[in-house]
Amino acid sequence: MMSKYLIKGGQVIDPANHVDADLDILIEDGRIAAVSKNLAGKKVAAGAEVIDASGKIAAPGLVDMHVHLRDPGRADEETVESGLHAAAKGGFTSVACMPNTDPVTDSASVVEYIKHQAADVGFGNVYPIGAITRGLAGERLSEMGDMVKAGAVAFSDDGRCVMNAQLMRRALEYSKIWDKPVISHAEEADLARGGQMHEGYWSTVLGLKGIPAAAEEVVVARDIILAELTGGRLHIAHLSTAGSLELVRRAKERGINVTCEVTPHHLILTDENLQGYDTNFKVNPPLRTRQDVEALRQGLKDGVIDTIASDHAPHARHEKEMEFDYAPFGLIGLETTLGLILTEIVDKGVVSLSEAIAKMSLNPSKILGIPKGSIGIGDIADLVIIDTNVILEVDPSRFESKSINTPYGGWRLKGVVSDIFCGGNPVIRDGDFVKDNRTKSFSGAFKV
Ligand SMILES: [Zn+2]
Numbered sequence: 005m006m007s008k009y010l011i012k013g014g015q016v017i018d019p020a021n022h023v024d025a026d027l028d029i030l031i032e033d034g035r036i037a038a039v040s041k042n043l044a045g046k047k048v049a050a051g052a053e054v055i056d057a058s059g060k061i062a063a064p065g066l067v068d069m070h071v072h073l074r075d076p077g078r079a080d081e082e083t084v085e086s087g088l089h090a091a092a093k094g095g096f097t098s099v100a101c102m103p104n105t106d107p108v109t110d111s112a113s114v115v116e117y118i119k120h121q122a123a124d125v126g127f128g129n130v131y132p133i134g135a136i137t138r139g140l141a142g143e144r145l146s147e148m149g150d151m152v153k154a155g156a157v158a159f160s161d162d163g164r165c166v167m168n169a170q171l172m173r174r175a176l177e178y179s180k181i182w183d184k185p186v187i188s189h190a191e192e193a194d195l196a197r198g199g200q201m202h203e204g205y206w207s208t209v210l211g212l213k214g215i216p217a218a219a220e221e222v223v224v225a226r227d228i229i230l231a232e233l234t235g236g237r238l239h240i241a242h243l244s245t246a247g248s249l250e251l252v253r254r255a256k257e258r259g260i261n262v263t264c265e266v267t268p269h270h271l272i273l274t275d276e277n278l279q280g281y282d283t284n285f286k287v288n289p290p291l292r293t294r295q296d297v298e299a300l301r302q303g304l305k306d307g308v309i310d311t312i313a314s315d316h317a318p319h320a321r322h323e324k325e326m327e328f329d330y331a332p333f334g335l336i337g338l339e340t341t342l343g344l345i346l347t348e349i350v351d352k353g354v355v356s357l358s359e360a361i362a363k364m365s366l367n368p369s370k371i372l373g374i375p376k377g378s379i380g381i382g383d384i385a386d387l388v389i390i391d392t393n394v395i396l397e398v399d400p401s402r403f404e405s406k407s408i409n410t411p412y413g414g415w416r417l418k419g420v421v422s423d424i425f426c427g428g429n430p431v432i433r434d435g436d437f438v439k440d441n442r443t444k445s446f447s448g449a450f451k452v
């Protein structure tokens with residue numbers, strides 16, 4: 005395979021190196037060899053295959069630090085393989101996956117299994133997040149050190165809140181040994197119990213049990229206090245309320261080691277969207293009010309919110325089609341996040357394209373401590389080329405994901421991924437996968 009590529013004439017956006025200009029990028033032997041004007045015709049680029057990116061954006065491969073790949077355990081909903089295809093189609097070359105798998109990712113062997121599955125796919129980077137507590141049971145700490153050795157990049161009990169403050173304190177203390185973040189799914193279990201949507205006007209109108217903003221905020225406050233106590237690195241997942249944002253804002257002002265993320269749906273949708281009882285709008289944390297959305301957008305703009313993550317949560321169709329009270333929480337986002345952010349956030353002037361790219365590549369890489377999100381000389385060539393001149397209608401039947409639980413079907417979104425390079429190899433060219441690896445069958449049930 006040719007190992008030299010010249011990406012010509014694109015608008016290169018590389019926040020890590022403060023680059024936003026029309027430049028050429030030379031890839032050689034898997035790494036960025038040059039980023040400069042008019043490389044075509046120069047000796048250094050001799051023999052390179054040329055990719056015309058004029059009129060398009062070339063950026064670091066996007067990094068999604070919050071996805072659920074359902075592997076091991078629910079191959080019908082998603083696998084590492086299908087998840088990486090969905091990621092690439094959506095512009096992501098790296099994902100960090102949450103440990104609520106079956107078995108739970110709470111030991112080195114499951115971390116290794118996920119890494120092996122990813123290596124078999126042949127492209128994309130999967131960074132497992134290890135469970136804070138064994139079996140996500142919230143009772144005893146998991147084998148954190150073993151998991152770090154096997155490749156875990158962070159810890160979380162995502163899907164559940166660590167309700168025992170002493171355990172959370174110890175997790176934050178231990179994680180300092182390896183300088184890994186502890187990711188908080190902030191949801192006070194008793195306040196949230198039985199809740200179906202945000203508690204407020206619309207939950208009353210619709211007759212659904214509410215989850216108050218306070219269920220999130222009391223845990224955000226607790227975890228910030230514990231981060232201050234321990235000096236550990238706290239990351240708040242899927243921040244959803246104006247109150248949580250204020251808590252993080254004040255904590256950052258006081259120098260506490262806290263970062264946070266927001267999902268596209270919490271930046272775009274509100275509890276009003278639940279009117280049709282469409283379970284694709286049923287997410288956790290729930291869609292909040294217009295005021296919360298406005299606050300989160302402000303937080304994104306002024307930098308209190310560090311990253312945008314999809315919280316890609318595949319669910320089987322028959323489970324999502326159950327009665328609202330019984331349907332699981334979650335929506336899939338890998339293939340819509342980029343388009344949603346370009347259309348609803350960048351084009352509407354909330355943040356610049358460069359800021360949006362930073363929040364979807366450089367910033368999550370820094371939080372996870374992974375060498376991604378940058379296209380400086382010598383960096384591994386993970387790249388996305390985005391054609392922002394195209395508007396596409398979301399068609400879930402064409403998703404790479406094995407699941408279709410999205411509320412965005414029929415939405416018209418700007419931008420399409422035309423090319424993806426991973427480790428210097430082309431994965432997507434002109435909108436199509438270069439090599440379809442999916443002829444290989446799923447390797448079967450996972451055994452511990
Ligand atoms: Zn969560």
Ligand SMILES: [Zn+2]
Pocket residue numbers: 070071072102162163315317
């Ligand atoms: Zn999640």
